[in-house]
Amino acid sequence: MKSLFKAFLFLLLLVVAGAFYGSRKPLPEGISISVEPIDVSEVKFLYDLTYIKDGQRIHEQEIFDRVLETVNNAREYIFIDMFLFNDEYSRQYSYPVLSSRLADALIEKKRQHPEMGITVITDEINTFYGSYPSKHLERMKENGIQVTVTDLTKIRDSNPAYSGFWRIFLQWFGSQGKGWLPNAFSPDSPKVTLRSYLKLFNFKANHRKVVVTDRDSLITSANPHDASAYHSNIAFLVNGAIREPLLNSEASVITFSGDTFTQPVAVNSGSESAITEDNIKLGLLTEGEIKKHLIDSIRNAGQNDLIQIGMFYLSERELIEELLNASDRGVDIRLVLDPNKDAFGLKKNGIPNRPVAAELNKKSKGRIKIRWYDTHGEQYHTKIVMIKGTQETVIFGGSANLTRRNISDYNLETDLKITAPTNSSLVHDISAYFEKIWNNNGGGYTVDFEKYHDDSKWKYVVYRLQEWSGFCSF
Numbered sequence: 001m002k003s004l005f006k007a008f009l010f011l012l013l014l015v016v017a018g019a020f021y022g023s024r025k026p027l028p029e030g031i032s033i034s035v036e037p038i039d040v041s042e043v044k045f046l047y048d049l050t051y052i053k054d055g056q057r058i059h060e061q062e063i064f065d066r067v068l069e070t071v072n073n074a075r076e077y078i079f080i081d082m083f084l085f086n087d088e089y090s091r092q093y094s095y096p097v098l099s100s101r102l103a104d105a106l107i108e109k110k111r112q113h114p115e116m117g118i119t120v121i122t123d124e125i126n127t128f129y130g131s132y133p134s135k136h137l138e139r140m141k142e143n144g145i146q147v148t149v150t151d152l153t154k155i156r157d158s159n160p161a162y163s164g165f166w167r168i169f170l171q172w173f174g175s176q177g178k179g180w181l182p183n184a185f186s187p188d189s190p191k192v193t194l195r196s197y198l199k200l201f202n203f204k205a206n207h208r209k210v211v212v213t214d215r216d217s218l219i220t221s222a223n224p225h226d227a228s229a230y231h232s233n234i235a236f237l238v239n240g241a242i243r244e245p246l247l248n249s250e251a252s253v254i255t256f257s258g259d260t261f262t263q264p265v266a267v268n269s270g271s272e273s274a275i276t277e278d279n280i281k282l283g284l285l286t287e288g289e290i291k292k293h294l295i296d297s298i299r300n301a302g303q304n305d306l307i308q309i310g311m312f313y314l315s316e317r318e319l320i321e322e323l324l325n326a327s328d329r330g331v332d333i334r335l336v337l338d339p340n341k342d343a344f345g346l347k348k349n350g351i352p353n354r355p356v357a358a359e360l361n362k363k364s365k366g367r368i369k370i371r372w373y374d375t376h377g378e379q380y381h382t383k384i385v386m387i388k389g390t391q392e393t394v395i396f397g398g399s400a401n402l403t404r405r406n407i408s409d410y411n412l413e414t415d416l417k418i419t420a421p422t423n424s425s426l427v428h429d430i431s432a433y434f435e436k437i438w439n440n441n442g443g444g445y446t447v448d449f450e451k452y453h454d455d456s457k458w459k460y461v462v463y464r465l466q467e468w469s470g471f472c473s474f
Contacts, residue, residue: 015168023163039240040239040242043420044236047060052374074116076264077119083123084225089226099226121206123207160470203471208413209222219414232378232380236416246414279424280418285396311382315403315474335370339354350454372448392421404467
């Protein structure tokens, strides 16, 4: 018995040590970066919105039209990093074919310009964590496009209690093989192995959404995923020298995933940085640097300033405390949140946004104003923060939800930090976007806080445990 106890204790200590190291290990080089503000020649704000008008469901979309235009306009290189890049969903529904359109555009571009370097970086979710090949990724490879599937074992573990066990005992068995379990993403997709599900439970991702070419860069919250086609999203189209730090950040992912990064011959071709009439400055933030800069900006907000947030997930504890502190200082705060009730035909329980919203409303005594985006099967998948001062406005936007996993050096994320005069056309455009959905100008976009107000103590406890432990998908 003593020898069995010693063996058990040894294995337990091994798992604990693995969990501790996995959640705190050094990040790969080039991850969690902050690039100093760069003067840019142009920044354009784009958005997709799904809403109800006169009893009809309207899809107001422009992001992927611009993605395809950006691909078509490229002359020397294309780098794309996208989290979801597939058409897996239950065929009882019907969606636009975003993934095929983008894959076809890249393949056609390579056919027309065989010498052009085209690289696609994506996440293991598109192969159900190695259970089967992705048809889109394989087609692109067959046509000479470099495809890198991110090696998620190289980034930190956001679910350490499970990942410590998985790393010690399970990862060695791989995940490929003949599947026999139903596919959680789509009943019409290939069956998967148990080992793929065991890998999925690490809950980590390359969650970036970036397009970089020699002409333009596009940073977005939208995925080329058919079942996400009707989600409401945002994007920034940038012309200027932000492309070089963007490429450097993507080079890190390619390198630590075991592939070769080929530096484009002419990174700095096309329109370069320039001080414009609007005097806009652009910073690049990835991973944990997003949180640092966002919290600093919120702390700098004072009385009569306005913080407006449009967000799919809001749950990070330090950020919640800073929003409450800002409200106490007299900052006007308005949140538009997804009610967390829809996920590709499945119903969700409202965690984390509903318990978080109830907490913010109660602790701020109603000073923090909250509205829910009125979803009807799709998601308000937007990730944008605007901190509007009298003279200067700071905007954060990109792939990152405001959760522990997204902004605390676990997931891979890319956001822009834009600093612009408050009277600039860019700030005017984003302000108009928020006013449109807040006041339901021209359609039914948002509903009152009370519609999804949920002060369930049980849900709050579940949210806090999930956020703390990482055993969740947000």
